[in-house]
Amino acid sequence: MEKEPYIIKTRPANASDLDAILALDSALFRFDHAFDPSLDLDWTHSPLGSGFYLDRILSSGVVLLAEDENLNILGFITGGEADYPAHRIPTRMAELDTFFVHPHARGRSVGHLLFDAFLNWCDHEGYGKISVRVSAGNSTAIQFYHKHAFSDYDLILERPVRADSEG
Incomplete structure (x- = not known):
């Protein structure tokens, strides 16, 4: 069955959108969590989590929303200034923090529209590069980013201190 077309618009979030974003x-x-079982599923609604998003909305970055014609929020993308590694040639870099499209809205270019809006924001703010961290097992997200001209430049590995524990 073919999905019904959406009229989709993107817009910056405001403080009244916080509950929907959370x-x-x-x-x-x-x-x-399927890709990274160390994720704290309670973080989002903790003071740190909600404070992070409120700060992104009000002062230190951007939260962009995608809405349908009925103003239902279909997804969001957030980002801000990244800490650029001191051992690299300096450039102003944005970090894409979080990016999610509601499952019922996938396959309708919502993610592409959100990403394009984020690119426009980064360009307007004068960033030269964008970085993103992705769980290694999330091949769908990795393919999306590669399709949008991201390239691998670091590989972060971890292990427990004791090989017989989950540490």
């Missing part, structure tokens, strides 16, 4: 972020955490 609900989407909780869904993202539950989804990503």
Whole structure:
């Protein structure tokens, strides 16, 4: 069955959108938990989690939303200034923090529209590069980022101190 077309618009979030953003972020955490069981599923609704998003909305970055014609929020993307590694040639870099499209809205270019809106924001703010961290097992997200001209430049590995524990 073909999906009905959406009229989709993107817009910056405001403080009144916080509850909807936290609900989407909780869904993202539950989804990503399959790839990274160390994720704290309670973080989103903690003071740190809600404070992070409120700060992104009000002062230190951006939260962009995608809405349908009925103003239902279909997804969101957040980002801000990244800490650029001191051992690299300096450039102003943005970090894409979180990116989620509601499962019922996937396959309708919502993610592409959100990403394009984020690129426009980064360009407007004068960033030269964008970085993103992705769980290694999330091949769908990795393919999306590669399709949008991201390239691998670091590989972060971890292990427990004691090989027989989960540490």
